[in-house]
Amino acid sequence: MKKIEAIIRKSRFEDVKQALLAADIEWFSYYDVRGIGKMRQGRIYRGVAYDTSSIERTLVSLVVREKNVERAIQAILGAAQTGEIGDGRIFVIPVADAVRIRTGERGDIALYNAEQEQ
Secondary structure (H helix, E strand, O other), X not given: OEEEEEEEEHHHHHHHHHHXXXXXXXXXXXXXXXXXXXXXXXXXXXXXXXXXXXXXXXXEEEEEOHHHHHHHHHHHHXXXXXXXXXXXXXXXXXXXXXXXXXOOOEHHHHOOOHHHOO
């Protein structure tokens, strides 16, 4: 199992969500986050320009079976990539175990129902 965390532009979140659903990745979490990066966003408030070093992004987090890792990465890449600086990053992290609280099932089966075999 792997945990995939993708930091993407907020404006691309709906596209990424649809791409993940189309790739049969139906469970994930997302958060609004702020960070520091190479890209600088200027803001104008009441006619005064402000340079902010804080960048608003969306963090998409999901845990998938080994066989679904590349499919999930390609879905995120295809939907989030604009080719401009500030598109974001994808991190792939090993997951040692997963436990379904309701049934106590452990491992891959805790991620999906057995009859749903993906």
